[in-house]
Amino acid sequence: MTRRRWTALSLFTVSILVASPALPQSRTCDAPNASVTVGDGDAAALICDAAREAAGIFAACGLPDIPASVRIETVDAFETDCAGIYHCGRGLIEVLSPAALAARDLPDGAFSDLSPEAYFRSVVVHELAHAATDGMPCPYESCVASVEYVAYAMQVKSLGPAAQAGFETAAAIDRAVALEELNPMILFVAPDRFAQRVWTHFTQQDDPCGFVRRLVAGEVVLDHGFFDP
Structure with a gap:
């Protein structure tokens, strides 16, 4: 989810700093077209995995590259029920820490069958999709449904085949989905749906x-011009 919700075209060097009470040192992990600098710890390894996965699926889908100097910080809580936020124009992504995600009680959520680690990686991919597509054209004040479609599609695409199959089984949608069903009202009222x-x-x-x-x-x-989030 984005703070202002809206392509950077350059090849990217992503500088990612994982926030913690102290960062005694950092390390670099390479991803396709990327050098990702993160702090030590489990979250750092998961972020590196997510960045590599995101780079691969974005390239395979023909999406823009993740822009340079994106920073990711883990936080313990948000004022809203978001799992992650991309701050447009600031190159900053905040995501709940793996521990904070694990503590959330979401038994009926669309991603509830994932392990906390897998869910964390997928959230990072979701927010990196926002970073890669920041500035999508929009004829209205906000095109949140279009933006979130891209991010959710890339988030689920980043999951393994078994997790994707479980996601589809939980969705239990056995008919064609019309564009009219992918509107901002549904996004805000039932984001998992x-x-x-x-x-x-x-x-x-x-x-x-x-x-x-x-x-x-x-x-x-x-989106529609009359919808004001």
Whole structure:
């Protein structure tokens, strides 16, 4: 989820600093087209895994590269129920720490079958998708549904086949999903259901990544001018 919610085209060197009470030292982990600097600890390793996964799936889908100097910080809580926030224009991503995510009681959530570590990695990929597509064209004040479609599609795409199959089983959608069902009202009222509809719609396309590229280019817009988040 973004703070202002909206492509950077450069090859990227992502500087990621994992926030903690103290960072005695940091290390670098390489990802395709990226050098990721993170602090020590379990969260650092998970962020490195997520950055590599994100770089690969974004490239395979023809999405823009993650822009330079994106920083990721882990936090213990948000004022909202978000799992992560991308701060547009600041190159800053905040995500709940693995421990904070594990402590959340979400038995019926779309991602509830994932381990805390897998969920954490997927949230990082989600927020990196926001960073990569910051500045998507929008004819309205906000195109939050279009932006979140891209992020949720990449989040679920980053999961392994077994986790994707479990996600689809939990969604239990056995029909074609129409674009009208992927609207900002559903996103705000039932974000998990929105995520499930996004993945179902994405996998039903003849060219799923082609559809995402059309969203990123502003050729398809899921939002409406009268909706004010």
